[in-house]
Amino acid sequence: MATRVRDPDGPHPDLQRLGVKPSMRQYLADIWAKRDFAWTVPMGELRAAHMNTVLGSAWHLLNPLLLAGVFYLVFGVFLGTDRGIDNFIAYLTVGILAFTFTQKSLAAGSRTIIANLPLIQSITFPRIVLPVSSVIGEAIAHVPALLTMLAVALLTGEPLHWTWLLLLPAFGVQCLFNLGIALVSGRLTFHFRDTQQFLPFVTRLWMYLSAIFYSIDRIPEQARPWFEINPAYLIITMHRDILLHQRADREVWMMAAAWAVAAAVLGFFFFRGKESEYGRGY
Numbered sequence: 633m634a635t636r637v638r639d640p641d642g643p644h645p646d647l648q649r650l651g652v653k654p655s656m657r658q659y660l661a662d663i664w665a666k667r668d669f670a671w672t673v674p675m676g677e678l679r680a681a682h683m684n685t686v687l688g689s690a691w692h693l694l695n696p697l698l699l700a701g702v703f704y705l706v707f708g709v710f711l712g713t714d715r716g717i718d719n720f721i722a723y724l725t726v727g728i729l730a731f732t733f734t735q736k737s738l739a740a741g742s743r744t745i746i747a748n749l750p751l752i753q754s755i756t757f758p759r760i761v762l763p764v765s766s767v768i769g770e771a772i773a774h775v776p777a778l779l780t781m782l783a784v785a786l787l788t789g790e791p792l793h794w795t796w797l798l799l800l801p802a803f804g805v806q807c808l809f810n811l812g813i814a815l816v817s818g819r820l821t822f823h824f825r826d827t828q829q830f831l832p833f834v835t836r837l838w839m840y841l842s843a844i845f846y847s848i849d850r851i852p853e854q855a856r857p858w859f860e861i862n863p864a865y866l867i868i869t870m871h872r873d874i875l876l877h878q879r880a881d882r883e884v885w886m887m888a889a890a891w892a893v894a895a896a897v898l899g900f901f902f903f904r905g906k907e908s909e910y911g912r913g914y
Contacts (some may be wrong), residue, residue: 653908659758666761675771691771700728703845717847722781722788722876727844729777730868733770734810735835740766741814742821742828745910753912759907760900763814771807778803785875793878797903802870805885805892812895815903822910838864863891 654662704724717723743760745752752759778799786792821827842864843851851859859865866888873879 659904661762663761664756666757668763669757670765670768673765674772680707695732697729698724699732700725703728706785716849719790719876721787722784722790723872724845725784726781726871727868728807729774729781730806730871731839731842731844731864733774733777733806734813734864734867735839736773737767737770737810738813738817739831740770741810742817742831744814744818745822746825746828752881759910760815763903764811767807767811770810771803774803781871781875790876791878795874795878795880798874798880799871802867802874805870805888806867809867809888809892809895812892812897812899815899816895817910819903819906823906838862841865842868844868845910861887863888863895866891 653659704721712765726831740765744766745759748762781799782796817831841859842862843859848856848859848865867886869881869884870888873881873884
């Protein structure tokens, strides 16, 4: 029986060829193998954030609360956008805190590739772990905000209700959506560095279009459907319904979940499409 001799100049069977995209199964296995990295890095960054300030990590919560205070003064007191809104303080606080989580995840995702170029050029690993890690970090930092929503709702007279338990699946839906947009912003910023300069203006416009400090009933009826399909508005509405109205609107949840799944799937393939180029030429 003839013996097959391996060509010594050919590729070793245990080595992965550079520049060749791994199969989807192998790629997902590689991501799972780096799960500890995706968790450890954001924990370290959260501990280091604001380390030299007096209030430390409390600024993760104080920044959106101060912003809510400013909006309450401007829109609630001076401009009177609180008319027709019951419990405007809780309405505004929930909206600001929920939107800030998405806003910060988008911004963090945009920095992941650029900020980690030395690591990318030194070590072989699925680059998608970086934006995943950034969203995990923002999710951990958002937990005190969720507790603050509960506290503000209670302090402003909302009754404790079993529907509040739905904050957990609402949090999961928002995390999935945030991951999708973080993946998109990560790739866009790598190819177009000016993306980071435009993002603050985009997110500010997005915030104004998400009915955070006004009721959507103020929007003309012909324009209202465009506001109602806004994913940020849907996510905020989920949180407000749970905490302020003790309900869960099936249509809102289905639309928000559809946005989350679509964003995560499209973001995954969009980010992976050019993953082999990240770090080249820099």
